[in-house]
Amino acid sequence: MLSTDNAIMVTGLRKTFGTVKALDGLDLRIRHGEIAGFLGPNGAGKSTTLRVLLGLIRADPESPPIEVLGADPWRDAVELHKRLAYVPGDVNLWPSLTGGETIDYLGGLRGGLDQRRREELIERFELDPSRKNRVYSKGNRQKVALVAALAARAELFLFDEPTAGLDPIMEAVFTECVAEIKSAGGTVLLSSHILAEVEKTCDTVTIIRAGRAVEAGSLADMRHLTRFRVEVKLRGSAAALAGLEGVHDLTHDPDRARFTCDTGALDAVMTALAGIGIETLTCAPPSLEELFLSHYATPATPATPAAPDVPVAPAARVAPGDGS
Amino acid sequence: MDARPGVPELAGWGRLAVGIVRRDRLRLAIWLVAVPAIALPTLSAYAAMSETGAGGQARAALMATPTGTVFGGPGYGLDDYTSGAMIANELLLYLVSAVALAAVTLVVHMTRHEEELGRLELVGAAVVGRRAALAAAVAVVSVEVVAIGLAIGAGMLAIPGLPNVDCLAFGLAIAAVGLAFSAIGALAAQLATTGRGAAAIGVGTVGGAFLLRAFGDTATARDAPDWASWVSPLGWANRTRVFVDLMWWPILLALVFAAGVAWAAWAVAARRDMGAGLAASQPGPARAAKNLLHPSGLVWRRTRGALYGWAGGGAILGLCMGPVMAGLGDYLENNPTIAGLFGVDPRSGLNAAVEAFSAVIVLYMAILMAVFVILGLNQFKADEARGFVELELAGPVSRPRLLGATEATIAMSALLGLAFAGTTYLLVVSTDQNLDPATAPGIGGAVLRAFPGLILTAALASFLVAALPRLAALSWLPLAYSFAHAVLAPAFGWPNWTRYFAPLSAVDLSPGEAIDWRAVAVAGVLAIVLFKAAHVAFKRRDIAT
Numbered sequence: 047m048l049s050t051d052n053a054i055m056v057t058g059l060r061k062t063f064g065t066v067k068a069l070d071g072l073d074l075r076i077r078h079g080e081i082a083g084f085l086g087p088n089g090a091g092k093s094t095t096l097r098v099l100l101g102l103i104r105a106d107p108e109s110p111p112i113e114v115l116g117a118d119p120w121r122d123a124v125e126l127h128k129r130l131a132y133v134p135g136d137v138n139l140w141p142s143l144t145g146g147e148t149i150d151y152l153g154g155l156r157g158g159l160d161q162r163r164r165e166e167l168i169e170r171f172e173l174d175p176s177r178k179n180r181v182y183s184k185g186n187r188q189k190v191a192l193v194a195a196l197a198a199r200a201e202l203f204l205f206d207e208p209t210a211g212l213d214p215i216m217e218a219v220f221t222e223c224v225a226e227i228k229s230a231g232g233t234v235l236l237s238s239h240i241l242a243e244v245e246k247t248c249d250t251v252t253i254i255r256a257g258r259a260v261e262a263g264s265l266a267d268m269r270h271l272t273r274f275r276v277e278v279k280l281r282g283s284a285a286a287l288a289g290l291e292g293v294h295d296l297t298h299d300p301d302r303a304r305f306t307c308d309t310g311a312l313d314a315v316m317t318a319l320a321g322i323g324i325e326t327l328t329c330a331p332p333s334l335e336e337l338f339l340s341h342y343a344t345p346a347t348p349a350t351p352a353a354p355d356v357p358v359a360p361a362a363r364v365a366p367g368d369g370s
Numbered sequence: 371m372d373a374r375p376g377v378p379e380l381a382g383w384g385r386l387a388v389g390i391v392r393r394d395r396l397r398l399a400i401w402l403v404a405v406p407a408i409a410l411p412t413l414s415a416y417a418a419m420s421e422t423g424a425g426g427q428a429r430a431a432l433m434a435t436p437t438g439t440v441f442g443g444p445g446y447g448l449d450d451y452t453s454g455a456m457i458a459n460e461l462l463l464y465l466v467s468a469v470a471l472a473a474v475t476l477v478v479h480m481t482r483h484e485e486e487l488g489r490l491e492l493v494g495a496a497v498v499g500r501r502a503a504l505a506a507a508v509a510v511v512s513v514e515v516v517a518i519g520l521a522i523g524a525g526m527l528a529i530p531g532l533p534n535v536d537c538l539a540f541g542l543a544i545a546a547v548g549l550a551f552s553a554i555g556a557l558a559a560q561l562a563t564t565g566r567g568a569a570a571i572g573v574g575t576v577g578g579a580f581l582l583r584a585f586g587d588t589a590t591a592r593d594a595p596d597w598a599s600w601v602s603p604l605g606w607a608n609r610t611r612v613f614v615d616l617m618w619w620p621i622l623l624a625l626v627f628a629a630g631v632a633w634a635a636w637a638v639a640a641r642r643d644m645g646a647g648l649a650a651s652q653p654g655p656a657r658a659a660k661n662l663l664h665p666s667g668l669v670w671r672r673t674r675g676a677l678y679g680w681a682g683g684g685a686i687l688g689l690c691m692g693p694v695m696a697g698l699g700d701y702l703e704n705n706p707t708i709a710g711l712f713g714v715d716p717r718s719g720l721n722a723a724v725e726a727f728s729a730v731i732v733l734y735m736a737i738l739m740a741v742f743v744i745l746g747l748n749q750f751k752a753d754e755a756r757g758f759v760e761l762e763l764a765g766p767v768s769r770p771r772l773l774g775a776t777e778a779t780i781a782m783s784a785l786l787g788l789a790f791a792g793t794t795y796l797l798v799v800s801t802d803q804n805l806d807p808a809t810a811p812g813i814g815g816a817v818l819r820a821f822p823g824l825i826l827t828a829a830l831a832s833f834l835v836a837a838l839p840r841l842a843a844l845s846w847l848p849l850a851y852s853f854a855h856a857v858l859a860p861a862f863g864w865p866n867w868t869r870y871f872a873p874l875s876a877v878d879l880s881p882g883e884a885i886d887w888r889a890v891a892v893a894g895v896l897a898i899v900l901f902k903a904a905h906v907a908f909k910r911r912d913i914a915t
Contacts, residue, residue: 093915100764103912124768132764138757141564142672146656154663155765175656180563191761 053078053202053233054099055113060106061094061257068094069105070257076235076250081228083248084237085338091257092237093135096206099235100132115202128156131195135206135237137187139179145190146175152194164197170219185211196223203227203234209243221247241338253338273306275330276315281323290318301325379499379640386506390480397479398514401472406521408854409465413522415862416461417453417529426451433459436588436694437727441857444587444599447614454532454613462540464857465522466607467580469544470551473515474572477555480507483565501639504556508632511552519545536613539621543607546624550603551576553631560638566745570679577683577738579604581690588694603627665767665775670783673746677783680742684735684791691731692798695724721806722882724799728813729879733856735791736820736874737849739784740827744845746780747831751842754914763913770905773836777901781828785821792817812881819879822893823852826873829900837907839914848872 054076061069069091076082086092097103098112101119105112112119117126139148146168153159168175171189179187188211195203209217224247227234238244244251245265253261261268273294278284284298292311297304307315319327391398430451433442443463447455481504499505523541526532555572562568579602586599587608599605609620661667750773753759762772796813831845852874859868859875869875876889 097760097913097915102760102763104910123763124766127764127766134757134760134764136757139761140668140672140758143658143662143668144654144656147654147658147662150658151662151668152761152765154658155665155762155767157766174653176653178652178654 051077052113053080053115054082054235056095056099058110059095059098059112060109061091061098061103062106067257069098072254072257073259073262074252075262076233078233079228079231080250081224081234081248082236083244083251084235084254085239085241085244085251086237086254087239090254092254093206094257095254096132096204096235096237099204100130101126129200130202130204131198131200132204133188133191133195133206133208135210137184137191139182139187139190141178141180143179144176145173145179145182145186148179148190149175149194149197152191153197156198159194159197160199164193167193167196167223170223171216183211185213185216188212189216192220192223196227201232203232205234205236207238207240208236209238209240217243273308274312275304276307277304277328278302278319279325279327280319281325283322286322287315287318290315379501380505381499381502383499383502383506383509386502387510390506390510394476394480394510397476398510401476402514402518402521405465405468405472405518406525409461409522410525412858413457413461413526414529416457417531419862426456429456435723437723437730439587439590440584440691440694441730443608444590444596444605446608446611452531452613454536457532458540458608458611458613462543462607462612463580463583463604465544466547466604467576469515469518469548470576470579470604471573472518473511473548473551474555474558474576475569476511476514477507477552478559478565478568478572480510481556482559482562482568485559486565501636504559504635504639508552508556508635511555512549515548515552516545519543519548532613536616539610539612539616539618543610543612543621543624546621546628547603547607549628550606550624550631553628553635554603556635557631557638560635560642566676566749570676574679574683576604578602578686581686583608585690665762665772666779669746669776669779672749673742673780673783676742676745677787680738681787681790684738684787685794687731687735687738688791688795689798691727692795692801695727695799695802721809724809725812725881728795728799729816729881730856731795732788732792732813732816732820732879733852733874735788735795735817736824736879737853737856738791739788739824740849740852740874742787743780743784743824743828744831744849746783747776747828747835748842748845750776751835751839754839757915760913760915769909773832773905773908777828777832777904781825784824784828788817788820788824809881815885816879816881819877819885819890820874822877822890822897823874826876826893826897826900829897829904830873833900833904833907836904837911849874851875 052075054074056072056074059069059072059074060067072091072095074084074095084092084095094103098105099114099119101121101123104120114126115129119126139145143151149159149164149168153164171193173186173189173193175190177186179190182190188208192208195205209220212220221243224234224236236244236248248265250262250264251268252259280301280303283300284296284303287293287296287298287303287305290311292308292315294306294308295304430445430448432438433451434445434448439445443459445459447459484503519541521541522544523538526537526540527534529537551572554575555568558571558575559568562571582602583599583605586596586602586605589596589598599609603624606620606624610617662671750759759772763769792814796810796817799813800807800810827845827849830848831842834842834845849872851872855864855869855872855875858864869878870889873893876893877886878889
């Protein structure tokens with residue numbers, strides 16, 4: 047029934063707060079040893095999901111059973127928590143304790159930390175553990191929680207927007223740490239709305255919106271769902287492109303064309319373009335950003351195939367391989 | 371830095387004040403309604419009860435004892451104990467103390483607490499002066515205390531037999547001391563680094579002022595100068611000699627004091643950074659001590675300061691009251707009539723008086739420790755809201771273990787604190803040679819008799835926090851009742867069953883009375899049921915974010 051290959055197995059998860067449906071039939075499956083991204087806009091239900099997975103809040107009674115490392119997180123929370131570590135999204139720490147004391151206390155609850163790892167992580171995250179939590183910035187509080195979690199001997203790590211508040215250098219340290227977890231065979235669920243982070247660190251991604259998963263799969267799989275963006279200046283007339291298989295959203299002047307192109311049709315389209323005669327060409331590969339935005343910019347409907355009929359926002363950060 | 375700092379620094383304070391009133395309207399309304407609503411019927415009942423002649427004079431004789439002085443006032447007009455003199459002597463101090471508590475807690479809540487939650491930062495970033503929030507809070511609370519004072523003064527006009535001018539002075543004295551304490555609250559909010567710390571400084575100042583004037587008021591009986599009552603803002607209201615020989619200038623003194631302290635708060639506010647106290651945060655240990663590595667260690671670490679404060683306050687109460695008891699022997703010997711009120715034989719009369727008095731002292735100490743308990747357990751709710759509980763429960767810690775560690779640590783601390791304060795008192799009383807040494811175990815017994823009530827207080831607070839967190843503030847209600855019972859039941863001759871409505875009053879502490887085992891048993895069973903229910907409910911509910 048429930049597979050033990052999966053570190054996390056959630057189907058049809060519902061969670062209602064009063065009249066608000068925070069989670070509305072969410073599916074989430076993460077295999078052992080996988081680094082899984084969990085993407086969604088603010089209020090999509092990412093943190094709620096993590097808190098259900100931790101047994102801090104209880105799924106609605108009609109939800110099917112949840113399995114985290116083979117255990118029911120609500121019933122077996124204590125046993126389960128010996129094997130996982132968690133960093134909350136909004137880290138608040140006891141103001142009168144120092145960062146070092148906080149790390150030791152949280153470790154003490156688990157029966158002790160790996161001391162060498164503790165020292166090493168404090169060094170790598172450039173944390174001063176003798177300062178009081180009340181004077182730490184948000185980023186430093188985040189580091190305290192990260193060190194406490196990463197120094198734990200855990201099989202599964204749940205991170206809720208772990209790098210919010212970290213500077214780019216510390217973000218890179220965190221990415222390294224995730225890679226180390228992976229090479230040690232650990233499993234990670236990383237909630238984020240920073241696409242670059244997920245693209246860089248994760249094997250798979252689940253995109254959620256309004257309490258349900260709208261897309262899930264490996265990043266490679268997902269790219270198939272989006273189209274290349276092509277801008278071309280032609281020697282001949284662009285009008286001939288209109289009827290071409292796999293070409294969408296075409297706008298053109300007599301010699302200039304802009305369109306999106308199905309991944310599978312690229313070969314045929316390029317041949318056609320070459321036939322007309324290419325003067326300049328830029329072709330941007332699909333990014334997760336496009337997929338993400340396409341899901342966010344349209345009204346919440348369940349998993350329709352990603353159709354980038356929405357122009358990519360000018361603020362789009364990720365355009366790997368942009369040839370221009 | 372700025373020659374006329376008033377204008378830019380205050381920018382926007384009016385809008386902030388409106389915002390404060392809107393946000394804290396419930397809090398403001400409760401004090402504004404509750405204090406006059408409790409005060410006026412009580413004042414009216416006292417006035418009706420008072421009668422000149424033998425009864426009234428016997429009461430005056432009681433109020434002249436050190437006990438009467440400590441819990442009443444300096445005793446102006448005892449030789450002609452009119453209803454007005456009686457109200458001023460026996461009730462004014464409590465009204466002034468209540469308004470003082472309202473003032474400090476409200477100002478701290480509106481300033482430091484908000485700052486701690488980071489809300490002031492949002493406001494501060496908008497177009498408002500740096501110290502506008504402080505000014506707005508003090509302004510709102512000043513209006514509040516003046517309104518309370520005037521409501522009481524105006525309401526008293528309807529009580530027959532009280533001169534109108536004195537009624538007004540009575541209300542104004544309450545308002546003026548209220549203003550002094552709102553300024554003290556503002557200063558406390560600048561000195562501490564946390565809302566809890568600021569509240570502790572503020573409430574501690576009220577307690578200290580109460581003791582200081584108790585010391586000063588009893589000094590007259592020892593033929594010593596009563597300077598201490600003049601140093602304590604709580605002593606000033608009585609020093610108007612309202613309804614006896616009205617003087618206005620102590621009210622003026624309170625206003626000048628209020629202005630001075632407000633100025634100090636204003637000056638300190640300019641010298642510190644947002645979020646910081648006056649003293650910079652010192653670095654601490656980079657590693658946790660062994661005894662911090664489990665939940666009860668953390669609870670202890672975070673509450674021990676408060677415990678020392680509240681237990682220390684109880685001990686100071688004992689230290690101050692001890693000499694009063696020691697003096698009671700001489701006093702009764704010189705005043706055989708009053709000794710007769712307590713018992714026929716002056717010697718056994720002394721013991722009876724000491725026992726009755728000690729029961730009240732121990733009850734007050736238990737109330738102090740109950741405040742510690744309720745604050746400590748309500749902290750659990752605040753911790754849950756701030757995500758601390760989530761962090762702990764995300765580790766391999768069961769909910770019953772976490773809640774149980776909090777309950778056990780706080781309840782044990784409270785019992786220890788009470789034992790400490792009670793022992794201090796006992797040691798001081800024991801220095802009185804006139805006292806029968808056999809009285810001592812009785813006083814120790816009174817401390818033990820207060821234990822069940824304190825444990826039940828913890829159980830109730832824990833149940834509310836765990837099962838009905840939205841109603842957690844209700845845990846104060848039984849405590850308020852116990853306090854009201856302690857003050858009003860003897861005066862009005864409330865029937866015995868009225869004591870059973872609140873944990874701390876349920877078991878009679880008087881060493882002279884037989885132990886009410888039934889009440890002890892009921893308290894014990896109720897406590898166990900409530901603790902158990904708290905754990906069951908906490909296991910079943912969602913953890914708040």
